[in-house]
Amino acid sequence: MSQLPFPVAEDPGPETLEAGRILFAGETEFVKGVVAMSGLPEPDRMEVCFAGRSNVGKSSLINALTGRKGLARASNTPGRTQEINFFTAGDTHYLVDLPGYGYANAPVPVVEKWQKLLKQYLSGRQTLRRAFVLIDARHGVKKVDEEILSLLDSAAVTFQAVLTKADKVKEKERGKVLDQVRGALSKHPAAFPEILVTSSEKGWGIPTLRALIATLE
Secondary structure, three states: OOOOOOOEOOOOOHHHHHHHHHHHHOOOOEEEEEOOHHHOOOOOOEEEEEEEEOOOOHHHHHHHHHOOOOOOOOOOOOOOOOOEEEEEEOOOEEEEEOOOEOOOOOOHHHHHHHHHHHHHHHHHOOOEEEEEEEEEOOOOOOHHHHHHHHHHHHHOOOEEEEEEOHHHOOHHHHHHHHHHHHHHHOOOOOEOOOEEEOEOOOOEOHHHHHHHHHHOO
């Protein structure tokens, strides 16, 4: 058993995997895009949210989780997604796609509006059980990620790091990136002590993430 801090999450057992399969085999639909707290849907089900910088593969991951290629639309223009997007997962969960961050070209007022909405959502949403912060396996945690990690700390929202695009990195290099990510996470009290390693293209880690979401309490 590895004694490393922030180990890679192990594969769940058959029953847990089946719970994840069943949850995401149900209907998954886009509910609405929200630009103000007043527009949030009723907090009548558990929700998890996904955060990540530009081009980290957030839309691809949500599409892979749900098995629907066009559910979350990826944009070629950084900063295009300026809403909090809500999707259903079965009858029990919301999947919440947060606005991307780290766009050098976005106007300052737009960035400030995103940040304010993000802070309000993270601090005030009682049904939010976990945030998944996506980290590109080719680059590790960047300075721009630190702001969202600190925001999650201050909002007391447990977050879990999800490495994306792991298939784009050789195993030896992946180990170096994991060590860098572990070092960054160790500074954040809200970090959940396991890392998920995924590839939306290859399907790596997708059943594990489904199972985790399905069994959160």
